[in-house]
Amino acid sequence: xxxxxxxxxxxxxxxxxxxxxxxxxxxxxxxxxxxxxxxxxxxxxxxxxxxxxxxxxxxxxxxxxxxxxxxxxxxxxxxxxxxxxxxxxxxxxxxxxxxxxxxxxxxxxxxxxxxxxxxxxxxxxxxxxxxxxxxxxxxxxxxxxxxxxxxxxxxxxxxxxxxxxxxxxxxxxxxxxxxxxxxxxxxxxxxxxxxxxxxxxxxxxxxxxxxxxxxxxxxxxxxxxxxxxxxxxxxxxxxxxxxxxxxxxxxxxxxxxxxxxxxxxxxxxxxxxxxxxxxxxxxxxxxxxxxxxxxxxxxxxxxxxxxxxxxx
Numbered sequence: 001x002x003x004x005x006x007x008x009x010x011x012x013x014x015x016x017x018x019x020x021x022x023x024x025x026x027x028x029x030x031x032x033x034x035x036x037x038x039x040x041x042x043x044x045x046x047x048x049x050x051x052x053x054x055x056x057x058x059x060x061x062x063x064x065x066x067x068x069x070x071x072x073x074x075x076x077x078x079x080x081x082x083x084x085x086x087x088x089x090x091x092x093x094x095x096x097x098x099x100x101x102x103x104x105x106x107x108x109x110x111x112x113x114x115x116x117x118x119x120x121x122x123x124x125x126x127x128x129x130x131x132x133x134x135x136x137x138x139x140x141x142x143x144x145x146x147x148x149x150x151x152x153x154x155x156x157x158x159x160x161x162x163x164x165x166x167x168x169x170x171x172x173x174x175x176x177x178x179x180x181x182x183x184x185x186x187x188x189x190x191x192x193x194x195x196x197x198x199x200x201x202x203x204x205x206x207x208x209x210x211x212x213x214x215x216x217x218x219x220x221x222x223x224x225x226x227x228x229x230x231x232x233x234x235x236x237x238x239x240x241x242x243x244x245x246x247x248x249x250x251x252x253x254x255x256x257x258x259x260x261x262x263x264x265x266x267x268x269x270x271x272x273x274x275x276x277x278x279x280x281x282x283x284x285x286x287x288x289x290x291x292x293x294x295x296x297x298x299x300x301x302x303x304x305x306x307x308x309x310x311x312x
Contacts, residue, residue, distance in 0.1 A: 034123070035308060036112045042304030043108035046297045047100030053296070054289045055096055056089035061285035062157045065251045068274070073285045084160065092156035095168035099149030103141050108301055111137035111203055124218070127204045134203025138195035147191045148184040151175065154254040179256075187253035189263045190246040197246075198239035202294060206235035228302050229295035236294025237287055245279040247286065 060076045070076040080088050114133035119125045125133075152171045155164075165171035175183050209231035210216040216223055223231075240247070249266040260266040270278050 034112060034116050034119075035305070035312075036109050036116070037312065038305045038308040039112040039301065040105050040109035041308075042301035043104035043106070043297070044101050045304065046300035047102070047104045048097045049300065050293045050296045051093060051097035051100050054293055055093045057285050057289035058096065058153075059089050059091055059157050061282040061289065062154060062251060064282040064285055065248050066158055066255055073288065076285075091159070092153040092168070095149055095152045095156065095171075098168075099145065099153060103145045103149070104297060106141050106145055107137050107199065108297070110140050111199065115203075127208060130207060131200045131204040135196045135200035137203070138197070138199030139192055141199075142192040142195040143188070146195060147186075147188045148172075150191065150250070151184050151186055151254045154251060155256060158255055183256075186256075187250040187263075190250040190253065190266075193263075194239075194243045194246040194250060197243045198236075201239035201242075202235050205238055206232055206298065209235055222302055222306055225299055225303075228298050232298030233291040233295035236297075237291045240283065240286055240290055244283045244286065248279050248281065251282075 056077065057073075059080065060070075060073055063070045063076055063080065064073075070079065077089065111133055114136050115125055115130065118129040118133055152168050152175070155171050155175070156168065159165065165174060172184070210223065210227075213231060214223055214227050222228075245267050246263070248270060249260075249263050252260045252266050252270065253263070260269065267279060
């Protein structure tokens with residue numbers, strides 16, 4: 001028997017198997033969730049947006065962790081505004097925005113790359129492997145980007161009255177000249193531990209929330225912006241709840257106060273002299289920044305992926 005001829009309008013020439021194969025191919029081509037280039041751009045764009053909107057919460061958090069005279073989020077914000085002006089709430093915004101753009105570019109690009117390395121043959125990934133990918137991305141960003149930029153940002157934010165540093169570049173060069181290169185990586189250990197925990201929890205909890213809260217599974221249409229923001233924000237605050245003592249130690253070490261020598265020594269000193277509760281001081285302000293911050297990151301990332309050209 002002769003095989004069926006290919007005629008225009010004859011639907012029989014495309015078998016169900018062939019149609020399924022073509023459909024899977026199309027979906028795979030349009031799915032950019034595993035594209036590191038889309039993740040790099042999404043991360044880069046989310047940084048300045050977050051810095052512009054949430055910088056005051058970071059300034060308040062830094063002051064709360066360093067100075068006993070500040071006792072609450074709102075009272076600290078009002079005191080800074082009254083004594084130093086509204087612009088003081090955006091102190092260090094330039095290095096902060098640059099820091100976030102570079103950090104998120106590296107974070108999301110590397111996390112996507114690590115996830116791709118850990119996927120099985122069918123492209124699936126377990127929560128444990130998401131956790132591992134997040135941990136590796138968090139450690140990488142802490143060493144390469146986060147620590148030196150946070151040292152500069154912290155020094156600028158704690159200035160009151162006559163300023164020692166006139167800007168981020170002057171701050172960096174002054175630190176290098178007076179304290180040496182190592183000073184820019186002061187506080188690396190707590191920063192590394194903090195970021196590993198944050199990204200491991202963020203990258204593993206967000207997919208679980210999407211699955212169990214919204215019923216989303218691989219291949220479904222993208223979630224609504226509000227759903228992505230809510231699950232992303234909730235996933236982002238889990239790690240900081242556990243590692244706030246590391247963040248306090250990081251801030252103290254980066255301030256330049258030579259009283260603090262090491263991560264564990266700093267934690268012990270703060271607990272002994274100021275009380276254990278001080279190790280969680282600034283968590284409220286940190287929560288106010290990190291929750292919305294992670295929501296912004298996930299939303300911008302998802303939108304970038306959705307509009308990323310299919311053939312790139």
